[in-house]
Amino acid sequence: MPRTVDREEQRRQIGAALLQLVSERGLDEVSVRTVAAATGRSPGAVQKYFRTKDEMLAFAAELAGERVERRMAGVDTALPPRRALRELILTTLPVDADRRAEATAQLAFAVHAAHHPRLAAIRRQVDRDVREALTAWLDSAGHGTDAAAVADAVIALSDGLALRMLYAPQEHEQLLVALERALDALIPASG
Amino acid sequence: MPRTVDREEQRRQIGAALLQLVSERGLDEVSVRTVAAATGRSPGAVQKYFRTKDEMLAFAAELAGERVERRMAGVDTALPPRRALRELILTTLPVDADRRAEATAQLAFAVHAAHHPRLAAIRRQVDRDVREALTAWLDSAGHGTDAAAVADAVIALSDGLALRMLYAPQEHEQLLVALERALDALIPASG
DNA sequence: TTTTTTGGAATACGGTCGTATTCTAAAAGC
DNA sequence: GCTTTTAGAATACGACCGTATTCCAAAAAA
Numbered sequence: 001m002p003r004t005v006d007r008e009e010q011r012r013q014i015g016a017a018l019l020q021l022v023s024e025r026g027l028d029e030v031s032v033r034t035v036a037a038a039t040g041r042s043p044g045a046v047q048k049y050f051r052t053k054d055e056m057l058a059f060a061a062e063l064a065g066e067r068v069e070r071r072m073a074g075v076d077t078a079l080p081p082r083r084a085l086r087e088l089i090l091t092t093l094p095v096d097a098d099r100r101a102e103a104t105a106q107l108a109f110a111v112h113a114a115h116h117p118r119l120a121a122i123r124r125q126v127d128r129d130v131r132e133a134l135t136a137w138l139d140s141a142g143h144g145t146d147a148a149a150v151a152d153a154v155i156a157l158s159d160g161l162a163l164r165m166l167y168a169p170q171e172h173e174q175l176l177v178a179l180e181r182a183l184d185a186l187i188p189a190s191g
Numbered sequence: 192m193p194r195t196v197d198r199e200e201q202r203r204q205i206g207a208a209l210l211q212l213v214s215e216r217g218l219d220e221v222s223v224r225t226v227a228a229a230t231g232r233s234p235g236a237v238q239k240y241f242r243t244k245d246e247m248l249a250f251a252a253e254l255a256g257e258r259v260e261r262r263m264a265g266v267d268t269a270l271p272p273r274r275a276l277r278e279l280i281l282t283t284l285p286v287d288a289d290r291r292a293e294a295t296a297q298l299a300f301a302v303h304a305a306h307h308p309r310l311a312a313i314r315r316q317v318d319r320d321v322r323e324a325l326t327a328w329l330d331s332a333g334h335g336t337d338a339a340a341v342a343d344a345v346i347a348l349s350d351g352l353a354l355r356m357l358y359a360p361q362e363h364e365q366l367l368v369a370l371e372r373a374l375d376a377l378i379p380a381s382g
Numbered sequence: 383t384t385t386t387t388t389g390g391a392a393t394a395c396g397g398t399c400g401t402a403t404t405c406t407a408a409a410a411g412c
Numbered sequence: 413g414c415t416t417t418t419a420g421a422a423t424a425c426g427a428c429c430g431t432a433t434t435c436c437a438a439a440a441a442a
Contacts, residue, residue, distance in 0.1 A: 002387040003439040010389095026306035028219050031429065043430095045390045053430065104305055111302045113358035114295055115217035120358035127355065127362075152369030153376075156351030163350055164318065167304035167311035171318075178343030185344075185376040193418040194409035201419095222399065233421045234400095244400065 214292035
């Protein structure tokens with residue numbers, strides 16, 4: 001058998017380059033050619049790992065979802081829920097270059113998903129996982145009656161803040177104030 | 192002088208068709224040609240009203256912003272702020288075909304604005320207007336100390352819910368529950 | 383060393399894109 | 413009625429797109 005290569009690793013590299021490209025230049029600058037160039041490959045090489053552009057996009061969307069779940073798993077669930085939620089959201093918002101890159105890609109995919117069933121399914125799965133985790137955090141701290149509703153509200157709040165930060169970085173601090181205010185309201189300190 | 196036409200009205204027609212197209216097929220299906228076809232015009236005719244695609248997009252974004260402001264102006268500000276905010280948000284969320292069309296276009300523009308300074312400026316202006324109006328509503332009802340922060344939180348909440356509804360219409364009712372829960376928390380009934 | 387299979391580059395195809403240019407027809411002013 | 417200006421269609425151009433195909437070099441198995 002001929003020379004072989006860790007195909008999954010190559011796919012991840014390409015997917016990561018795609019996410020980077022989305023964050024820097026926007027989803028509509030993503031093409032097989034631009035992604036290939038971003039990874040120092042030829043377009044033909046990319047085609048060996050993804051048969052279609054769609055497949056490449058879906059893979060990148062799953063990659064982005066995995067990152068969210070990984071960050072979520074890294075939060076200390078022993079913390080009071082208000083602090084745990086705050087910590088998670090602050091790793092999600094575009095507060096520095098890396099976060100911004102990920103948030104940009106994430107939101108671009110979300111909008112794209114409105115007309116793309118496969119991306120929509122991926123997004124829904126991530127949302128479901130996040131919602132379950134947040135609900136569990138809240139439940140375990142005694143916010144029992146409507147923890148799921150609070151979790152959905154927190155997710156929406158986080159996405160909405162991230163979205164606005166993308167095109168209004170000047171309002172960064174102002175929006176962080178709003179975040180604190182909303183968390184205060186949604187998660188009474190009683191815990 | 193030759194036959195003349197209400198140019199601004201023509202521009203609005205084209206802009207409206209563009210928004211419809213965004214909501215039905217997504218922003219990356221928008222081209223001079225597809226917009227022209229959607230209005231029953233030739234591409235050349237569209238070029239008479241917008242010198243570039245960019246100019247057409249910016250015009251449509253402003254059109255969408257005007258609609259938001261018009262709906263906002265239509266809310267009875269004499270209502271208790273919780274009810275006024277609820278009313279405004281419910282006219283913003285994609286709860287039926289028309290609202291969905293507008294929300295889709297609005298969010299698509301928002302994400303696009305992350306890499307498009309002109310669209311970003313338009314979005315920021317709309318946000319600023321909405322924020323000021325909401326802050327005034329809250330202030331006038333005695334939620335004085337941090338009304339602006341609450342307004343920002345409400346805007347983020349609304350955008351976040353709308354975004355998720357785009358690709359997860361199944362979760363519609365669940366998200367409306369979250370909306371009520373968040374409003375309860377953010378705007379104490381004392382008002 | 384030869385064979386076989388893979389990674390990767392190169393090329394080609396039809397299609398769509400944004401935009402500039404050119405043409406036709408109609409309407410307002412003289 | 414003729415001229416002038418505009419609305420609108422038609423066409424053309426170069427660029428990029430997704431994808432299929434072809435070719436070549438390299439490495440593992442024989």
